[in-house]
Amino acid sequence: MTPGSWDGGREELNPALPAEEFQSAAEAIVANIEQVIEGKTATVRLALAVLLAEGHLLIEDVPGVGKTKLAKALARSIDCSVRRIQFTPDLLPSDVTGVNVYNQENHDFEFKPGAVFANLVVGDEINRASPKTQSALLECMEERQVTVDGVTYPLQTPFMVIATQNPIEMEGTYPLPEAQRDRFTARIAMGYPDANAELAMLDVHSAQDPLENLVAVSDAARVREMIATVRAVHVSDAVKNYAISLVTATRESGDLRLGASPRATLQLLRTAKAIAALDGRDYVLPDDLQALAVPVLAHRIIPTADAQLSRRTTDAIVSDLVHRLPVPSERRQGTQAFERR
Structure with missing residues (x-):
């Protein structure tokens, strides 16, 4: 140009x-x-x-x-x-x-x-x-x-x-x-x-x-x-709720003074759809969100002064939140929801 x-x-x-x-x-x-x-x-x-x-x-x-x-x-x-x-x-x-x-x-x-x-x-x-x-x-x-x-x-x-x-x-x-x-x-x-x-x-x-x-x-x-292919990837309600739970956990964490924004939730789901498509799937699994939580969320949050003094990184804080948060009872609920469509 x-x-x-x-x-x-x-x-x-x-x-x-x-x-x-x-x-x-x-x-x-x-x-x-x-x-x-x-x-x-x-x-x-x-x-x-x-x-x-x-x-x-x-x-x-x-x-x-x-x-x-x-x-x-x-x-x-x-x-x-x-x-x-x-x-x-x-x-x-x-x-x-x-x-x-x-x-x-x-x-x-x-x-x-x-x-x-x-x-x-x-x-x-x-x-x-x-x-x-x-x-x-x-x-x-x-x-x-x-x-x-x-x-x-x-x-x-x-x-x-x-x-x-x-x-x-x-x-x-x-x-x-x-x-x-x-x-x-x-x-x-x-x-x-x-x-x-x-x-x-x-x-x-x-x-x-x-x-x-x-x-x-x-x-x-x-x-x-x-x-366009990525946009067509299906996300079940259970996976959407899990994404919201992940982001909400950052807003309620005692180690953070600024949690992730609603934009973060949207981009987490969009990236999960892209990862699913690259893996050959037309549906998103909770595992996709877990794998993307640190790269998508960690740079948006701000730790408290105590967390900084303890030398806790935002990557480590997000990883802990992912491990503590329960996943949907049906880990493959995304598959089943897609098959019912």
Whole structure:
């Protein structure tokens, strides 16, 4: 997309894919990313699930573990518009959203789209920008639109922000505000690779960067079809109530002074539907919610001072809540409810 050429308008979602085509497309994307990221299949699948859940992904970890490579590999695996933003302390909000520029030829203002006008937006080291610049992403991440000087410009589908950040203890970082963190569907950590994966990395990456030869294995139209498939995944009432119980437990926990929001409940279910589809199911199980509770909920909550003094992380608090909360009596109630439809 050239500057000034944004025509607005969201595409309608394509028809849902048959199960076999969905699995084939998903496996192709995962395998493509794993050419760059070795030994992190679960992390790669979760990143793809967030895309198919129409969410946004926050990758948080120490420098040098492949955060940006994962984001770029996912972006390059899909033939759609991709823009990268390198967040720095001097980055301005208009660099992100766009700005109206006076055109001398027609004597009128012309909108120059910013970096968010793309299907996939890769934000590198988002917490190195000032809070003022970080807040430029709030509207587009939640409402999938950008408003500049009173004019609203819709964003296209799919739209996903993949942001990386170093832990807030690192120098030169600004903590993301609660409103910003809550807009990220999931937060994942890359972690260090095991010995075999690191050995494979040395063999592959020492000669050349595998990102240079990575080719797209899908496109925006196919992703829209996959999103339609995920939307059709069934969630039984028992599973919905279990999701509400998980989120309510964070609001009532004595270790937390801020629990998860209703947006968290919705995104937990959306991501669970994507995980179910990736597993070849057309229904959600309580196990899906349990597996996603930490990546989807932990970055949204704030521990009390006592919990912080006890060095209890939000991940550990959410894990404890999951283990204490009873699951629906029929663990496969999602299957039975679907079969009765």
